[in-house]
Amino acid sequence: MSASKAHDAQSPSLGSLKIRLRHDIHWIAYPNTNRWVALDPIANAFYYFSQLEYQAALLLDGSRSVGQVLETVRNRTLNSYPTSAWIESFIHKLHRSELIEYPTGFKTNQLPTPRNRNSFFSSLLANPLSIRIPLLRPSIDYAWAQWIAKLLFSPYAITAILIGLLIVSYSVASRLLSRPNEILYDVGKIQGDRWLVLAALLVAIKSLHELGHYLACVYLKVRCAEIGALFLCFTPCLYCDTTESWKLPSRAHRAGIAAAGIYLECWIALAGGLVFLNTQSGLAHVLGGGLWLMCTVGTLLLNANPFFRYDGYFILSDLIGAPNLGAQSSQALWKSFIALLGGPRANPQDFDLPIGLLSVFAILSMIYRWVVLGSIAFFLWHFLVPSGLGLYFLAIAGATCLGILRTASSQTYGLVAQLAAPEPISRWRLAACLGLIPILILAIFWIPLPNRSVHRGYIELHHSIPIYAPEDCTLTSINPMAIEPQKSIDRAGQVLVELDEPALRFEQLASMQDYTEILTRLELYRQAQGADETLAAEIPTLEKLSDQALSKVRWIEQRLEKLKILSPSSGQFLSKSGWSISGYEHGEPKRHWQASLSESDQGKRVQRGELLGWFASSDQKEAAVLVPAETIRSIDINTPVLLVADANPGRSIRAKIAYYSNDPVPFFPSQLAGDAMFVLERDERGLWQSETPLYRVRIELIDADPSVAPGGLCSARFDLPRLTLAQRIYRFFATQFQLANDAR
Structure with a gap:
């Protein structure tokens, strides 16, 4: 405190200046807080101020200097000690908001330039994805709007929509989870003009969403500032400016206006869910x-996410009583950073929430926005470039980068200005902070990070022979040694x-009868050929028919012989199996393999091509894993591998690579056809094919695990060569460029 007072003894740059607050500014107490709102009737704008700032503003009547105002505020304040840096920052804030008047002849070039609130290009650079x-x-005062608002926001309507949406959402979710393949089928049917219909529905939904905000303003009798066109991620829709809802004294009413758009979408979700449940396809x-x-x-x-300045943000801001939550959190984070560099500490009375909590909110918002920005850029890259609109993507990316550079330059200027502030930051701490930048760059380019890749596969026996049903037939007997x-x-x-x-046996009897009849007829013709020449001429035809009938008889006999499946050598027959849960261990189900073939299955029908089991000369198991081209280029025989079977997810099995193919698999194996890790489609032959080329890697199991059996699914983790973060980024963009070129 003594250091601050000693510094304040010096004449501040604005200490002798006499500034007057504009007489037309209206001050309104913000409900349920210690904040005040300054309403500018000329610009139709409002600004938030703390109780201390409000007291200081009222003293700016043109008769007192800034230094005298500071002394008066200090004498009236018991819980804090305002410094000259605080009063200078406050004057800058009033100047940027254009709320003060200066004496004649005063040069304001030492103060920051006021913000141009109506600059379209400034807002475009700040966020080119939201125009x-x-x-x-x-x-x-429209009668139709008042009638709809009264009906829509009645307690009975709110209760009905909440209960109805819960029931419908539960039914839709249960249907989708019980039949997950239905989702893939329905998505696969969205082609051509159906995408245009969905896009039009999205525009209509977001426009009705904004209509909900307007109807809420009508219901609570709050003026709607404006309605306009919004291009959100280049999707046209409407927007509704409800900033004047701050005049409402009730937090619940202010939050209700912010949530009205989501509420109206609940009605749309209810209607869509009912249509989905009462239709089967189409x-x-x-x-x-x-x-x-x-x-x-x-x-x-x-919309309900508080980390974006959408409905969820304003709902949270109103409910916790923190107006302008985003600006407060950003300012709290900036003040905390300045204090970390040795600058003045933030005054808790300037904020409605603890500074630490606001800083955490600012950091989470920043991370979330960067993630969303990257996701949008990734989507636009895959959508615009293959369509031949790469220049549009570059224009969007350029505008976004300009906005980022504009914000970064402004923050850099503010940081440098802190060196000349009344309470400057430490030059040594700033140098140490800036020294972390080259260290971070070196770490990005030189420090290798673990590089692990996880892929899906299935278990099979080493040198095993699959045994399939040769016909649509019935299971009559099973060797007890086989089960x-x-x-x-x-x-x-x-x-x-x-x-x-x-x-098939009936067909055998019929073919034998036909063959016998042909033989009998052929014998009679041979005996009578001397007496009748016409009979002699038909003998070659009968001989040909006899050969054909005999071939059919032998072919049927071969099919019948295949119905008796014999062991090709000594070994073990493993029937196709299923899971059996015999209890729980450490909270996880204990799964064991249960043979699907037993003596009780006698008389069971099987289809042609149905897998009955495997015959192997040894019980050594291995995993067949499918990996993309990026992984196949990074592995060798010595690459460490860990295997986790779906039957026992709590245990890792040591394994090693036995073989890997440099050629992609010709068709996707049926064992993994239902796995969610793969995006599949059928080719012209009706075979499953992966969206990207996959390569087969055979992995030999080193550790024995009784729960691992042929046919079971597993995950294999490859410890690939370590890569730096720069190498990862390079590979990612190289892959995306390659995919974009292939798509074109």
Whole structure:
């Protein structure tokens, strides 16, 4: 405190200046807070001030100097000691807001230039993904608007929509989770003009969303400042300016206006969910599901998120009593950073919440916005470049970068200006902070980071032979040696499974009868050929028919012989298996393999090509894992591998690479066809194909695990060569450029 007082003894640059507050400024106490709002009737703008700033502003009547005003405020304040740096910052704030008048002949070039509130290009550079164009200032006295608002915001309507939406959302979510393949099927049907219909629905939803804010203003009798066109991520819709809702004394009413758009989307979600539940397929089914998804999940992620300056932000700001929460949190973070560099500490009375809490909110908002900005850029890159609109993407990226540079330069200027402030920051601390930048750059380019890649696969036996059902047939008998655990076949030629098909045996009898009849007729013609020449001429035809009938008989006999499945050698037969839960261990279910073939399955029908099991000469297991080209280029035989089976997710199995192919798989294996890690589509042959080329890696299991059995799914983690962050970024962009070129 003594240091501050000693510094204040010196004459501040503005200490002798006599400044007068504009007489037309209206001061209004912000409800339920210690803040005041200064309303500028000329610019139709308002500004937030703390109680201390309000007291100082009232003293600026032109008869007192700034230094005298500071002394008066100090004498009236008991809980804090305002410094000359504080009063100078306050004067700068009034100057930027254009709320004060200066004596004749005073030069204001030493003060910051006032902000141009109506600069379209400034707002464009600040956020090129959200462009606003004002259109009109609607009245709140329209009869139709009052009637709709009264009906929409009645307690009965609010209760009905909340209960109805909960029931419908539960039903839609249950249906989607019970049949996840239905989602992929419906999304796959969205092609061509259906995308245009969904885009038009999105525009209509967001426009109705803004209509909800206007109707809430009508219901609570608050003037709607303006309605205009908004290009949000280049999607046209409306926007509604409800900033004058701060005049309402109730926090709940202010939050209600902010939440009115989300509330109206709840009605749209209810209608979309009902359409989705009452249709099975078609355009209405897809659009109903899209409406429900956009108005529930999409609204929660975007509009209800407090880290963006959308509805969720204003709802949170009103409920916790922190007006202008974003500016307060940014200012708290900046003040904390300045204090860390040795500058003046922030005054808690200037904020409505603890400074630490506001700083954390500012950091989370910053991280979230950067993530969303990167996601939008990634989406636009994959959407615009393959469509031949790369120049538009460069224009968008350039405008965004200009906005970022503008903000960064402003913050840099503010940081440098702190060196000449009445309470300057420490030059040594600033130098140490700036010295972290080259250290960080060196770390990005020189420090390698762990590089691990996880991919999906399935378990199979080493050198195993899959055994399929040769016909649509019936299971008649099973060798007990083939289904009992720990049993093996000691020689080749033993019967494993016997199948039978009555239709095939009936076809055998019919073909044998036809063959017998042809032979009898052929014998009679041979005996009578000497007496009748016409019969002799038909003998070659009958001989040909006899050969064809005999071939058919032998072909059917071969098919019947294949119904008796024999062991190709000594070894073990493993039938196709399923999971069996026998209890729980450490909170996780204990899963064991249970053979799907047993004596009770006798008489069961199987389809042609259905997998019955595997026959292996040894019980050594291995995993077949599918990896992309980026991984196949980074591995070798010595690459460390850990395997986690879906049957026992709590245990890692040591493994090693036995073989990897340099050629992509010709078709996707059916064992992984339902795995969510892969995006698949059928080719012209009806085979599953991956969206990107995949390569097969065979992994030999080193550790034994009884829960791992053929057919089970697993995840393999490869410890790839370490990469620096710069190398990762380079590879990412190189891959994206390659994908964009391939798409064109």
